Amino acid sequence: MNFQTLQKIESPEFYLDIAIKRGKKEAEKAKLKVRGGDRLRKVAVVESERIKAVGRELHGMLSGIIKNFPEVDKLQEFYRELVKCTTDYDELKRSFGAVIWADRQAAKFMKLYYSRIRSSNDVKAAYSNKKSYYGRVSSALKQVRKGLACLEAARKTMKRFPSVKTDLKTLVIAGFPNVGKTTLLKAMTGSEPKIASYPFTTQRLMIGYFVREGKKLQVIDTPGLLDRPLEKRNRIELQAALALKHLAGKIIFVIDPTGSSGYDAEEQLKLLEGINERFGLGIVVAVNKADIAEKEAVESLMPRLKKFPVFEVSAEKNIGVEELAKSVCD
Template sequence: MNFQDLVKVERADWFIDIAFKTAGKVSDDKRSDVTKTKASKLSKSRTLELMKITTIQKVLIKHLKNIVEKFPSIDELPDFYQELINCTLDKDELKKSLGGVSWAITRIGLFSKKYSGKIKAGREIITINSQRKEYYGRICSVLKQIDKFLVVIEKSRRIMKSYPSIKTNIPTIAIFGFPNIGKTTLLSKLTGSTPDIQPYAFTTKGLNIGYIKKSYKKLQVIDTPGSLDRFDKLNNIEKQAYLALKHCAQKVIYVFDLTEPFPIEDQLELFKKLKKQLAKEQEIVVYFSKSDILDKQIITEFIKNSKLSNAYFNAELLLDKLKHIYL
């Protein structure tokens, strides 16, 4: 799922300005052709005013429909994105706002039909001009009424553009553990990708994602930073990580770093917390980072004392195992 294509949502005045300017330009461009005809002044005026109404209707409905149609149907999104929306923005307010834009599309269509009929029936130029001005006023009123909805939609769009682009329909592995303990390096070794590696803890800009490929098959791997905080205390990236673990990952690779950038006690506590929050079918694999600078005996004793199973400290062996299972 990718939210990068959501178009920027402008304010009401922007839509009014572009629609009316376009209508004026179309009318001006056609004016010489219309005035050359043998029709009466009344008929010529009627033709030009109808052009303006038709143009305004087309421009506004095109732009407003683009907003509504580009936004995904929230209730049909995968569980990961639905829960992410629930914890990052007001879903009901967004749905109401999108409904408000749909209402405006309908009203613009109705007013355009109504005032086109009035102008066609007009018997005096002054009456036709008056009807066109009244139509302009009605259209402005409709757009002003949805300005607050446009603000909500644009705010939501900016938030949703920050969501990670996770494929929810392919096998997924989450690499989990504290920041800066080798998760991103492992991601690079497994997938061959070059993720954004930050030099300090808690500076992750987003979830790093890579893919293990074999012929036409793909295995998605997500670098998910962990925290001992409660969910409501997590930052946005940590919340995304938690939800990716919950809804997307079939297997989790928990990364230990025995060089202790974080105390071993905290790493074990986070590991126990992870085991409690995962579903029974979600398997945990343990990986030891920076094993090249550690005595292998230290790792072996830690595995034994902590009663760990399914543990790796060689990324190539882990990669072979993952390919064998999923690809």
């Protein structure tokens, strides 16, 4: 899903202004067309054409907002979760409803005043009907000012959602900072990752792809998200982190047994347990830095990792990465 291209949502005045300009143009055209006849007929035609154009323009813009805005209930679970933790979901739905209402009101007034203008008994009445139409339509639009603003705020938030492919099998890499997550991502995918932002993370997601037996897989490195105990997050941050479970088929948990990351084995095992409990997904453990790790350090971890498939790898030296990739794909 790509939220980057969503069109900006503007104020009521912005839409009214465009629509009124459109009306003016059409009125000019109509003026040229109605030659002869009495003044009343001329005014009735010109003014009714004017408001028809205003109404059409407004309908185009308002229905466009609704049509182009992603329908939250139809989004893939991952994005739906992100919407829920980054916006006021109920208000968002109400705002949709409000814009739909304004669109209908505008259509209704257009029909009503079109025929009133056409059947006006005198020129003054025709103008006064046009004025009433403008008044009612702009009041309807101004009533949904808050809704429009809410949709625009949501659009801005969603623009920062990462563009991930929700239809691909996805591996999410977790583990403390400095354990070698990004190095592993690069080793697995053989390329520089794409960078994407993620709500509530200071750092950015890194996304890579690789193809195995004709199938494309997506690998996501999550610095700032799954690299410290989940209990320490506030509710909303936790929800954003947990949204990943709707995306991930499996988690690769990277452990650095060397201490060079600055985190000891115990802390890392605890994070692993936390993620295992919260995510309920298959976890594969990559014990990294095999090129420099001491045998004893690695072996002392093993009894604690019995529940998981474990791979000793060196992301940097590309040792064991192929076996790991093969296993997660199967």
